[in-house]
Amino acid sequence: xxxxxxxxxxxxxxxxxxxxxxxxxxxxxxxxxxxxxxxxxxxxxxxxxxxxxxxxxxxxxxxxxxxxxxxxxxxxxxxxxxxxxxxxxxxxxxxxxxxxxxxxxxxxxxxxxxxxxxxxxxxxxxxxxxxxxxxxxxxxxxxxxxxxxxxxxxxxxxxxxxxxxxxxxxxxxxxxxxxxxxxxxxxxxxxxxxxxxxxxxxxxxxxxxxxxxxxxxxxxxxxxxxxxxxxxxxxxxxxxxxxxxxxxxxxxxxxxxxxxxxxxxxxxxxxxxxxxxxxxxxxxxxxxxxxxxxxxxxxxxxxxxx
Amino acid sequence: xxxxxxxxxxxxxxxxxxxxxxxxxxxxxxxxxxxxxxxxxxxxxxxxxxxxxxxxxxxxxxxxxxxxxxxxxxxxxxxxxxxxxxxxxxxxxxxxxxxxxxxxxxxxxxxxxxxxxxxxxxxxxxxxxxxxxxxxxxxxxxxxxxxxxxxxxxxxxxxxxxxxxxxxxxxxxxxxxxxxxxxxxxxxxxxxxxxxxxxxxxxxxxxxxxxxxxxxxxxxxxxxxxxxxxxxxxxxxxxxxxxxxxxxxxxxxxxxxxxxxxxxxxxxxxxxxxxxxx
Numbered sequence: 156x157x158x159x160x161x162x163x164x165x166x167x168x169x170x171x172x173x174x175x176x177x178x179x180x181x182x183x184x185x186x187x188x189x190x191x192x193x194x195x196x197x198x199x200x201x202x203x204x205x206x207x208x209x210x211x212x213x214x215x216x217x218x219x220x221x222x223x224x225x226x227x228x229x230x231x232x233x234x235x236x237x238x239x240x241x242x243x244x245x246x247x248x249x250x251x252x253x254x255x256x257x258x259x260x261x262x263x264x265x266x267x268x269x270x271x272x273x274x275x276x277x278x279x280x281x282x283x284x285x286x287x288x289x290x291x292x293x294x295x296x297x298x299x300x301x302x303x304x305x306x307x308x309x310x311x312x313x314x315x316x317x318x319x320x321x322x323x324x325x326x327x328x329x330x331x332x333x334x335x336x337x338x339x340x341x342x343x344x345x346x347x348x349x350x351x352x353x354x355x356x357x358x359x360x361x362x363x364x365x366x367x368x369x370x371x372x373x374x375x376x377x378x379x380x381x382x383x384x385x386x387x388x389x390x391x392x393x394x395x396x397x398x399x400x401x402x403x404x405x406x407x408x409x410x411x412x413x414x415x416x417x418x419x420x421x422x423x424x425x426x427x428x429x430x431x432x433x434x435x436x437x438x439x440x441x442x443x444x445x446x447x448x449x450x451x452x453x454x455x456x457x458x459x460x461x
Numbered sequence: 462x463x464x465x466x467x468x469x470x471x472x473x474x475x476x477x478x479x480x481x482x483x484x485x486x487x488x489x490x491x492x493x494x495x496x497x498x499x500x501x502x503x504x505x506x507x508x509x510x511x512x513x514x515x516x517x518x519x520x521x522x523x524x525x526x527x528x529x530x531x532x533x534x535x536x537x538x539x540x541x542x543x544x545x546x547x548x549x550x551x552x553x554x555x556x557x558x559x560x561x562x563x564x565x566x567x568x569x570x571x572x573x574x575x576x577x578x579x580x581x582x583x584x585x586x587x588x589x590x591x592x593x594x595x596x597x598x599x600x601x602x603x604x605x606x607x608x609x610x611x612x613x614x615x616x617x618x619x620x621x622x623x624x625x626x627x628x629x630x631x632x633x634x635x636x637x638x639x640x641x642x643x644x645x646x647x648x649x650x651x652x653x654x655x656x657x658x659x660x661x662x663x664x665x666x667x668x669x670x671x672x673x674x675x676x677x678x679x680x681x682x683x684x685x686x687x688x689x690x691x692x693x694x695x696x697x698x699x700x701x702x703x704x705x706x707x708x709x710x711x712x713x714x715x716x717x718x719x720x721x722x723x724x725x726x727x728x729x730x731x732x733x734x735x736x737x738x739x
Contacts, residue, residue, distance in 0.1 A: 203570075203734070203735055206574045207573070207574070207734075208570055208573060208574060208734035208735050209733075209734065209735050225578075227479070227575075227576040227577055227578050227581075228479070228576055230574060230575050230576045230577070231476075231576045233574070235570075235571075235574040237567070237570055237571070237574075239567050239570075240566075240567065241566055241567035241568050241570060241571045242566055242568070243562070243566055243568065244566070254489055255571055255572075255575065257485050257489070258482065258485050258486070258572065258575040258576070258577050259476070259575055259576060260476030260477040260478075260479070260482060260485075260576065261476065261477075262475075262477070302571065
């Protein structure tokens with residue numbers, strides 16, 4: 156087994172005939188690591204395996220060198236923020252966090268103090284006595300974060316922590332995650348949105364169809380992606396004239412013409428987007444729509460697994 | 462310029478021992494219900510039979526009332542049997558909602574990502590029912606026993622019934638264990654506390670109905686062991702005497718043990734951090 160903050164060896168988990176995670180061997184190092192993948196890729200399964208919530212069908216996963224399954228003691232050193240809501244709606248935020256913290260073995264006074272500090276850290280101190288049922292989606296996300304950080308864990312596992320947050324909440328949470336990492340904690344954070352992860356860390360794991368598709372520095376992975384042609388669809392009033400102009404442009408690697416517009420393939424989308432306005436203006440072509448079908452994470456995975 | 466240590470510094474304070482971690486769940490649950498007026502009213506009503514029995518003990522010691530009430534093992538067994546319906550209600554509310562509510566709110570995953578095992582979780586939930594059940598059955602039973610000793614002029618009662626406290630405790634433990642685990646098992650079968658309560662109620666009464674109907678149709682008394690209330694009644698003979706008359710004690714006890722084992726098996730299967738649908 157490789158050693159790391161989190162290490163997996165031949166890790167597999169399937170649900171009947173559905174594969175959640177398939178033969179994953181990896182080692183996650185210190186700091187922040189982003190777990191990226193489209194919905195249904197296996198991120199949540201991997202996180203549940205890391206937190207000992209489900210048993211591996213095959214293989215093993217360790218956190219801080221200790222096996223996770225059936226090892227409640229390691230949970231003292233871990234914090235987990237699940238993707239799903241998991242609340243008693245009639246409880247106040249403070250009572251909920253305090254109750255969960257007390258399960259770690261802290262005294263009542265200590266639990267309250269830790270809960271208050273955690274709610275302060277996520278910006279919910281002034282709403283601590285409100286019932287969770289009255290919280291907005293973003294506030295519920297933050298109170299979930301509070302219960303994960305309150306006992307100051309060494310390893311923090313956050314499953315889609317930014318889901319449902321407003322832009323200010325996202326920015327605050329991203330800053331908070333980076334601050335924790337700067338203070339020596341290790342964070343594994345999942346998302347299906349690439350730029351969210353990029354704003355937190357350069358170290359990522361790409362998961363798709365239950366397998367690790369790519370692992371390492373996000374910039375290296377981006378470069379890898381950029382070697383593949385990128386599709387851009389331009390809807391315009393005169394596709395044939397526009398296609399004639401595009402043929403002579405070196406960044407265009409391929410083209411498909413239809414009655415609505417032109418679909419271009421380019422390996423340098425940035426150069427293409429920068430140059431397109433001048434080209435369109437020069438020919439007086441009226442562009443009504445510009446689509447980039449490949450500008451999403453699923454497309455990146457499609458490229459990587461081809 | 463001072464340089465501060467920015468590395469991770471773990472908590473250096475003390476923790477409660479892991480063996481008592483279930484107590485945190487039990488404590489929170491008991492505190493929650495004990496703070497509800499409706500529940501306190503229920504507890505008060507459930508205490509009335511004990512008060513009545515206390516009055517009977519007192520009256521039996523009044524000179525003018527000699528022979529009014531014989532205080533013996535059957536008096537205490539009668540009290541515990543009388544408390545059965547109250548325990549049944551406790552198993553329906555709050556018993557049947559204890560796990561169903563956590564399943565509904567996905568809370569089990571948050572319990573189990575803490576230093577807590579599934580066993581700790583189930584013990585904690587069971588301890589809520591057991592704690593309330595203890596207030597209804599053995600505590601008043603033992604107080605009534607002490608009251609009889611206190612009012613007695615001699616030691617005859619103690620000498621003849623020295624085993625009664627253990628019987629009260631043993632019988633109460635068996636009844637609470639069976640009913641409590643069955644209620645938790647029913648609770649773990651559904652996300653709705655209401656349905657879980659109905660399921661528990663159905664198990665108790667359907668078993669009684671089946672046992673009675675089969676006994677009446679076939680004329681075979683052995684079918685009473687299919688009835689859960691009768692199982693409990695027969696088990697009571699083991700603790701309070703009358704073993705010879707109640708010929709189905711061992712089969713009832715076996716059925717009762719099987720029911721407890723089945724409840725534990727259901728809890729093992731159903732109490733999981735994540736519901737796996739295959």
